[in-house]
Amino acid sequence: MPSGQVIRVTQADDAVAAASLRAGIQQLQNELEVTPQFPPEVSAEAAAVAGTPGREATREDRTDLPFITLDPAGSMDLDQALHLARTTDGYVVDYAIADVHAFVAPGGPIDTEAHRRGESLYGADSKIPLHPVELSEGAASLLPDEVRPVLLWTSTLDAAGQILDTRVRRATIRSVAKLDYVGLQAALDGGTLSGPYADSVGLLPEIGKLRIDAEIARGGIDLPLPDQEIEVAGEQWRLAYRSQLPVERWNAQLSLLTGFGAAAIMLQHKVGLLRTLPPSDPRDVARLRRTAQALGIDWPADQAVPDFIRSLDPSHSRHAAMVVASTRLLRGSGYTAFNGTLPELTEHAALASPYAHVTAPLRRLIDRYAGEVCVALCAGEQVPAWVLEKFETLPETMQASGRKAGAYERGILDLVEAGILAPQIGSTFEGVVVEVSEKDQTRGNLSLHDPAVEAGLTSTTALPLGDPVTATLTEADIATRKVAFRLG
Numbered sequence: 001m002p003s004g005q006v007i008r009v010t011q012a013d014d015a016v017a018a019a020s021l022r023a024g025i026q027q028l029q030n031e032l033e034v035t036p037q038f039p040p041e042v043s044a045e046a047a048a049v050a051g052t053p054g055r056e057a058t059r060e061d062r063t064d065l066p067f068i069t070l071d072p073a074g075s076m077d078l079d080q081a082l083h084l085a086r087t088t089d090g091y092v093v094d095y096a097i098a099d100v101h102a103f104v105a106p107g108g109p110i111d112t113e114a115h116r117r118g119e120s121l122y123g124a125d126s127k128i129p130l131h132p133v134e135l136s137e138g139a140a141s142l143l144p145d146e147v148r149p150v151l152l153w154t155s156t157l158d159a160a161g162q163i164l165d166t167r168v169r170r171a172t173i174r175s176v177a178k179l180d181y182v183g184l185q186a187a188l189d190g191g192t193l194s195g196p197y198a199d200s201v202g203l204l205p206e207i208g209k210l211r212i213d214a215e216i217a218r219g220g221i222d223l224p225l226p227d228q229e230i231e232v233a234g235e236q237w238r239l240a241y242r243s244q245l246p247v248e249r250w251n252a253q254l255s256l257l258t259g260f261g262a263a264a265i266m267l268q269h270k271v272g273l274l275r276t277l278p279p280s281d282p283r284d285v286a287r288l289r290r291t292a293q294a295l296g297i298d299w300p301a302d303q304a305v306p307d308f309i310r311s312l313d314p315s316h317s318r319h320a321a322m323v324v325a326s327t328r329l330l331r332g333s334g335y336t337a338f339n340g341t342l343p344e345l346t347e348h349a350a351l352a353s354p355y356a357h358v359t360a361p362l363r364r365l366i367d368r369y370a371g372e373v374c375v376a377l378c379a380g381e382q383v384p385a386w387v388l389e390k391f392e393t394l395p396e397t398m399q400a401s402g403r404k405a406g407a408y409e410r411g412i413l414d415l416v417e418a419g420i421l422a423p424q425i426g427s428t429f430e431g432v433v434v435e436v437s438e439k440d441q442t443r444g445n446l447s448l449h450d451p452a453v454e455a456g457l458t459s460t461t462a463l464p465l466g467d468p469v470t471a472t473l474t475e476a477d478i479a480t481r482k483v484a485f486r487l488g
Contacts, residue, residue, distance in 0.1 A: 118401020
C-alpha cells in the first residue's frame, strides 16, 4: 500500500453537518469536565506575558539558521522547528522546541491550570488546548518570521544516522517557513523544493530513512495501522482512513531521536522523567501467534515480532485484523520519575530504547519539565527545585490526562460515526471483522469499507476474524454516541 494513500474514503453524500453535532460535543465536554475556555486569571496572565520576550535572558542567537516548521496544514500550536546539515562524516540535527518556561511562571495561574489539564485534547475542530491560545498559537508558537525563545536540541549523527551526541541549551531562532506535510511531500516528490531552507529540508528523506533503518535494526515496533480521521470541510464532516505520508514518518524520527538523546542525558545523571513501556508479556505473544495461525498468515518461528508486524499490509483484510490484534503488545505505557536512583524499567519496549517526551511542551505538560531537567544538566547546573517538587505527581497527572485525551478523541469519532449512519439504520454495509472477543466469540469489532467507521458487531454464531462480511446497521444514536451492527 503506497504510504499516504487514503484506502477507504467516504462518499460525497456521506458528510454530516457539524452543526447537528455541536450539542453532542458539548455533552461530551461536560461528561469529561473539559472546556476550551480558561479561568479569567489564566487568560489575564496569558495576555500580560504574551508581549514579553521571555524571562530567561541568556540565550544563544541562532536566528542565522533557516529553521522551518512542519505540521498538518492549519496547525498554529507549533512546538518544533528543524534545521538539518551535512558534516564531513555524518549529520547535525538542530531541533528547536518552544520554550514554554519563558512565559509560564511556576506556580502561577497558567501553570496551575496546565497541571489540571495535562495535555491538549483534539477532536475534529473542537480542541481543548493545554495553554491559552495567546501563548500556544501566538507568543510561544514558532510562527514564521518571528523571533522566538526555544530550547535548542542539537544531535550529532554519524554517517549511518546513529546518535553520537545530544545537547540542549536556551536560544532564539526565527522560522523562515511554515510547511505542511502534503505540500512538502509534493515538493520533494516533484523536485521543486526551493528557498533558503532547501538544502536543509532536502536532507529530511536521507536522515529519516537512516533513522527508520536504525529503528528496524534495534527491534522497534511500528504498527502499520491507518488513522481514522475526521475530514473537516467548512461545516461538513466526513470520515476517512489515511496512512502517514513518508515525510510524516521522517519528521517523526527527528522527534524520536531528540527524545532518545534526552533520555540518555537524564539516565547518565540519574535524574529525570522517562516515557516507558514494559516488554510484551510472553502470553500475549503466544496468543498473537495463534491469531496469525487462525488467520492463515505465515509467521516463521524464527521471525521476531517487530519484523512480522512490519511485514503486514493492512489493505488486506486478514492483515488488518492482525494489526489490530498486535495493539495488545503496546499496552501498559507510563511515565517514570527518578532522582538519584535509576528505575527498574527505563526502556520503551516499542521503541527498543530509553525515551523521554520533550518535543511538544505547548501540547503536553511533562515535556516542559523534562526539557528543563536536560537544560540544567547540559549546563552543569542543579535541576530547579520547582521541577523536582513535581516529580511525585507528574506521572499520574499525565496518565490521567492521557486517558481523558483518548476518551475525548474516541468520543468525537463515535459521535461523527453515529451522525453519518443515523439515517441508514437497517441498511447493510461491507466490512471486515478486525477483532473478536476472547470471552464471547459472537462479539467483536467491524471495520467498514465505506464510510470509514469502526464499530461493535454481534452475531448468533462465532465471528469470522479477518473475513469480509456484510452486516446490518442496528443502532446509530447521536445522544449515546453508539453504533452497532449485526451479522446474520
